[in-house]
Amino acid sequence: MLRVQRASQINGTVRVPGDKSISHRAVMFGALAEGTTSIEGFLPGADCLSTISCFRKMGIEIEQDKDRVTVHGQGWYGLQEPSQHLDVGNSGTTIRLMAGILATQPFHSVMEGDESIAKRPMRRVIGPLRQMGAKIDGRKDGEYTPLSIRGGELQGISYQSPVASAQIKSAILLAGMQANGVTSVTEPHLSRDHTERMLQAFGVKLVRDGLTVSIEGGQKLKGRAIQVPGDISSAAYMIAAVMMVPGSSLLIENVGINPSRTGILDVVDRMGGKIERINERVVNEEPVADLLVTYSELQGIEISGDIIPRLIDEIPVIAVMATQAGGRTVIKDAEELKVKETDRIATVVSELSKLGAKIIATEDGMIIEGPTPLKGAVIDSFGDHRIGMAMAIAGLAAEGETLIENDDAILVSFPGFPDVLQSISK
């Protein structure tokens, strides 16, 4: 159980763990590349450790010591047929991206995960992979795990994705890497583009044209050194902590500021908060900066449309900030929240209500009225890391003590979160 007390001030200098999306991709691409890939700043969270364990089960040698990882890549077809099921744990990124990789492999494999994974939709990825010629099955005609994949020769397709999802886009592009001809994916809004950037860093050629990415089959990856920046999705909790406690300020060093991820910075800016980007630089095709965050009184706003995929994982903590903002915050076009680790519309609304927030669920988001004084309560993370952390941040502004049950889930993306929070709270 995580205990959080009301804070009178947040300040100091912190670093957050490595980016989850980039850490997964560095291991996957390293395993498929020719030669060695050394990773610094890797996120040793449960999700990324699941990715490592899956590749080890396919014969790839991977050394990991905290945030340093060395992957001994054997080339795209250097994977061996796994003799056991591949356990993806809680990780949607692992199962969906691996589905694209396994669809190209000349062997049979089975992927499964935890209770949450068993409820998450997979046909959004399996459908287009089947169109390319992959033989994939799962419960309810491939909608749910376990997924059984018999890979082989694939044909390139032009796929119009109905949702802006980096996991769908990446799975198809990875399958397209070994398909005949060209594979292209078009999405309705731009989702995070770490796959595109990192494939290019590994020597792959792809073409980006607006919302379409195209890749030619038969390409090779070349192992290299990767430095992973801090995860802006983890920094979001620290930013929100500052905005919850008047008089606070914080320097967050080494944060990835890829424009497909910076919706949180734009939202805080529009709400009236102050975040200065210092020492901007580019590391392995990814923009990075230090963020100097200063408290200001926030105002409610509407958040909808193109920005949603740029902040999808930050919506729980944005809802928390909105409880302390003046007026109404409306979050729309975010039905994807329903198929994350939990139904995050339902879990954010139920848990914030326990703390006394004025929040209601809508079909595609939520509406929050503020500012509202919060009162400590017993909260459930429901096994969802982002719900656990968002509610801990709410606890910083709540009277008395807030208790978070099932806080182990936080290890999925932010090991050390309670210590970091403690170190910046007064």
Ligand code: S3P
């Ligand atoms: C991720 C993509 C996002 C995000 C998830 C990580 C990725 O999901 O929610 O936490 O690493 O590709 P979408 O597939 O909905 O974009």
